[in-house]
Amino acid sequence: MLSTESEDEKLQRHRKLFLSIDNGKSGQISLKSFRESLKSQNHPLKDSQYAIGELFQSLDTDGDHLVDFDNFRRYVLQAEQQIEAGFRVLDKDEDGKILKSDVEKYLKTTLGVDPAPEEVDVFFESLDNGHRGYVSYEEFRDTLLLMPRLQGSRIKTAFRFFNDELENLSSEGDVTVGDDILNSVGYFLAGGLSGVVSRTCTAPFDRVKVFLIARTDLTSTFLHSKEEIRHIIEEQKHQELAESKIKSPIIKAARSLYRQGGLKAFYVGNGLNVIKVFPESAIKFGSFEAAKRFMCKFEGVSDPSELSRLSTYSAGGLAGVVAQMAVYPIDTLKFRIQCAPLESRTKGGRLLFTTAKDMYKEGGIRLFYRGLIVGIGGMFPYAALDLGTFTTIKKYYIQREAERRKCSEDDVKLPNYLVLSMGALSGSFGATVVYPINLLRTRLQAQGTFAHPYRYDGFFDVARQTIKREGFPGLFKGLVPNLAKVAPAVSISYLVYENLKGLFGLEVK
Structure with a gap:
């Protein structure tokens, strides 16, 4: 026997080890608390969600x-039997000591690893805790x-992890990019894709909202130019009866858009929305996760789920500001295009470049901002x-469900209908x-266009003019179609984001 400890001594050692990883001292360890424990102990596995899992x-x-x-x-009793068998394989002379040469030979001949000398040094020093030249x-x-035992070998697993904290093993045991890097990229990608799907599904609502915001009276939901005013007047005469029955400005706007441009x-x-929303949504969700991790350090907690509400809301606000600043010029250009005459012969990419060129001539880069x-x-609030x-x-739902089902919070998954409702x-x-x-803000961006010809000196001026022309209700013009767009848009965005996080194997917090 390699160990001379009694059964009682072995039991006490096992109990002490269990208590060292039972941070909550509850007698039960969840996956979440296990991760936290390994991180607090600076264990080599601390950054690999796959290996910990x-x-x-x-x-x-x-x-x-x-x-x-x-x-x-x-687990420990079985693992110690396997580890003891492995030690005997390395300890060829059966003196109870493993030398560096024994480790290097085992890695090469048995495991098929071709380690660099410095990698063997790092691994051996990690095993040789007493620094005596043997293990x-x-x-x-x-x-x-x-x-x-990834790929059936604890030694190979340990060798990989001790040699590079930034690399982790995949499900096949191969070295991959670190989990933190993968998670960061994954969050941004999941956020970007969720934004694209959501925005495309709700584009008509956004179109009606901008249509109403740009116009300063309800009768102007009909786009017209001086050249075609007579034609529109004649058309209105034929439709006067039908229009008189329609009191909703939203329906009027939708009918007007459809008559002049179809679906x-x-x-x-x-198209510009998609170009804009992918980086915007990616930056928003990715920055939110990054901001939460920063707030964890600020508050001295190890997990985003432990953050205070103030820090969680602040992280959301910061993420929104970063995303807004990154895509603001595209946002301005989009509003300008949507305020152009629908009857114009300039369409598609040509309209995009023409509008951008005209904006630059009018006010330079500053106009885009x-x-x-x-x-x-x-955006912050x-x-x-x-x-x-x-x-x-x-967080509230997961905590409540975990208590009700008497399980770990990591095992509670949000059903899709709840994700939609919460979003x-x-x-x-x-x-x-x-x-x-x-x-x-939209009126500041759209000022001087075909649909919104008014000019403003700044925020207070646009607020003053809006209230003067339309009263305080004018500040909420387009709110209903905006909410009709926001509710499904945000719901779809969160639904896609949460599901993509699971698909990409990201840590869900």
């Missing part, structure tokens, strides 16, 4: 997603005990309320609160 699955011998001491001990069985056992009229600017301060002023409210509701609620709440700011 594989190890936890081995610990969870009864498959209830919680590890108690009985589960833990069953005892106890050192070998304690180092490998909490290592998963395509509802998607004017959507007109209303930026107002936009940021509206909107993104804070949207992302913060969704995260808060989601609609959080998005509508944020959009309603900041709508007047966004309306004034």
Whole structure:
């Protein structure tokens, strides 16, 4: 026997090890708390969600997603038998000591690894805790005990992890880019794709909203130019009876758009919208995850789920501001295109470049950023309320369900219908609160166009003129179609985002 400890001593050692990873001292370890424990101990696996998941699955011998001491001990007893067998293979002269040459030979001949000398040095020093030039069985056992057997070898797993903290093993045991990098890229990609799907599905609502915002009276929902005014008057005479029965400005706007451009009229600017929304949504969701991790360091907590509501809402606001600043010029250009005459012969890409060229001639680069301060002023509270409210509701639901089902929070998954409902609620709440700011910003961006010929000196001037012409209700013009767009748009965005996070294997917090 390599170990001389008694059964009672072995039991006490196992119990002490279990208590060292049971941070909550509850007698049960969830996957989430296991991750936190390894991170707090600076364990080599701390940054690999896959490896930790594989190890936890081995610990969870009864498959209830919680590890108690009985589960833990069953795993440890089996693992120690395997580790002892491995030690005997390396210890050729059976003196109870493993030398560096023994490790290097085993890696090359048995595991088929061709390590560099410095890699062998790093691995051996990690095993040789006593710095005596050899590794005892106890050192070998304690180092490998909490290592998963990826590709059937704890030694190979440990060798890879000890040699590069930025690299992790994939499900096939191959070295891949670090989880943090993959997670960051994954969050941005998931956010971008969710934005594209959401915005395309709700483009008609956005088109009607901009149509109403740009016009300063309800009768102007009919686009017209001086050249065609007689034609439109004649057309109105024929439709006077039908129009008199329609009191909703939204329906009037929709009918007007359809008459002048068909279904395509509802998607004017959507191509530019997609170009804009992918980076915007990617930056928003990616920055939100990054901001939450930053807030964790600021508050001294290890997990975003432990953040205070203030920090969660602040992270959402910061993410919205970063995204808004990144895509603001595209946003301005989109509004300008949507305010162009539908009867114009200039279409598609030509309209895009012509509008951009005319804007640059009119006011240079600064024109593309007109209303930026107002936009940021509206985006921070909107993104804070949207992302913060969704995260808060989601956290509350998961905690309640975990308590009700008596399981780990990691095992609670949001059903899609709840994701849709939560997204609609959080998005509508944020959009309603900041709508007047966004309306004034849009008019600043669209000023001087065919649909909105008025000119403004700044935020206070556009607010003054809007209230003077339309009263305080004018600050909420287009709110209904905006909410009709926001509710499904945000719902779809969160639905796609949450599902893509699961598909990409990202850590869901």
